[in-house]
Amino acid sequence: MSTTSRSSSARLAVIGAGGVGGYTAALAHWAGLDVTLCARTPVDGLTVTLDGVDRHAAVPVVTDPARVGPVDWVLLTTKAQDTPGAAPWLRALCGPGTTVAVLQNGTGLAERVAPYVPEGTATLPVICYFSAERTAPGRIVHHLASELHVPQGPSSEAFAALLDGTGLNVTQVPDFTTATWRKLFFNLAANPLTALLGQRMGIFREAEMAALARALLTEAAQVARAEGADVGESDIAGTLEIYAAAPPGGGSSMLYDREAGRPLEHEYLTGAVVAAGDRHAVPTPLNRMLLTLLRAVDRDLRASGGA
Template sequence: MTQPSNPPVLTDRASSWLIVGAGALGQLFAAHLASQRAVTLLGRRDAPSTLGYLTAEGEQRRIALPRLRLRDWRPSPPPALVILATKAHDGEAALAELEPRLDPTTPLLLLQNGFRLQPRLTTCWPGPVLCASTTEAAYRPTSPSTSGEPAVDVVHAARGHTWIGDLAGEHAELAERIAETMNEAGLAASACADIRRRLWHKLAINAVINPLTARYRIPNGELAHPARQREVTALVGEISRLMAAEGIEPPEAGWMALVQRAIGNSAANQSSMLQDVLAGRPTERDAILGPLLEAAERHALDVPALRALYSSTPG
């Protein structure tokens, strides 16, 4: 690993931030954060040094942004923060490829769905590891412009909120500083002391919305149709028992209200899993449903609806 003698300071506006993963969420965060930091976006392919962005208010922008292939990036200057915005199943491989070029004390911020990658990296990465739970919604359009380049690379489908914290409870000040920068960049964010609970709450939402919309190829709002409510109710019932066994406190209004509110708030959106299915990409089935099935094994709970959903969801 590289070992700079003077590690960059996170709060310094001249410090660089590295975003790994050029999917919709990575591009969305890069488009905003580039106004506050020197941001580099790493992906699998060569890309133009500008990014086309359609805001949540419908304003089209083109933002200057270095975009490199992961293998081509060199740490000059070294980043003050690495935001890992890959899919959950790609996160460890991407970080392993990047690791020899990073100072081992570099903080990580994880944006993945599920609850598999977060505890593993918290344990094995030597520097601070923070996790984020976000309700920001974005997607990548497929229509090219007449010039051959995408007119818009990423669409901000709906504004949300991002909570930031660490599972070890050791980096509250760092979480505050990152959240402050995100707010300055136009992304609503808060540091929180209960990120584990936030991640499990989002997992409960994703475990219903993502697999069902991917199976039926429908937007999120279609899950509110009476024909889908029997499946939703069965899944939420099993999830609520698993959460109780794991010691995860429910939201004040209950698990069903949490899921139904998420369906309503994102009615017009395509879930990330449906986007993956339509694009022929691997899905996050294991990252989203896997932790719940593992919890069922730990607590000897019968979850037939979740097991059937896992079997019928594309992997």
């Protein structure tokens, strides 16, 4: 990937310096966008490992919401459970013409951010299909893919135009409910199982682990259909194929969080399936079991000072 000379008059702020935020901010910077990274920890730009090669991105980093003003685009890339903590940034960065793109896992992305932005602020839910790991403050390792899916509409067209040339491929999808659940499938077995076992994606090349993943996804598919998503066996098989083809040394965001001692995102992944199952009276015994285990791990992480 080579640095381009493209420039843009749009002002862009990325909230969150984890794998998603760091990778996105670096690509935007290399493409010539006016981008600021909003983070808790001060760093001297970003170093991103792409295809085994380290590249530096001199992205401006701000750690105090009082030092920023309204921008055209805000990309919220914090973990779902950290959304309330982003409220000071959102208040400072949102103006009359701001659009907040929510790059998080789970369902109901626009609804999740609504309480923390000024009334009437445009929001755009964004599904991320890439694996990027924050290995240290300011250091990101990109493992796989660079895809973003958004619902069809004018805001999505503007978002795609904004990121054109960055290396992030934006696709507009007509059925965003189905797309959201398909992405949830992508996380639903890989994230909890890698996090609970402390192992990387290579475990899904084992027949017994692949069978367990299939059972979890089959259970979730019944819930997804009750929620109005058009998912079925092809989605389950496709997810399992992705798991099997993933680099064996790659991981999941939930595994990375557990390894770093950070709270987990389980309530917005496995918890979303269990809650929707309860709403529709669809049994979810396997996912409920995982949720119980993940809550126990998360309690231990929080008691140990994870943040």
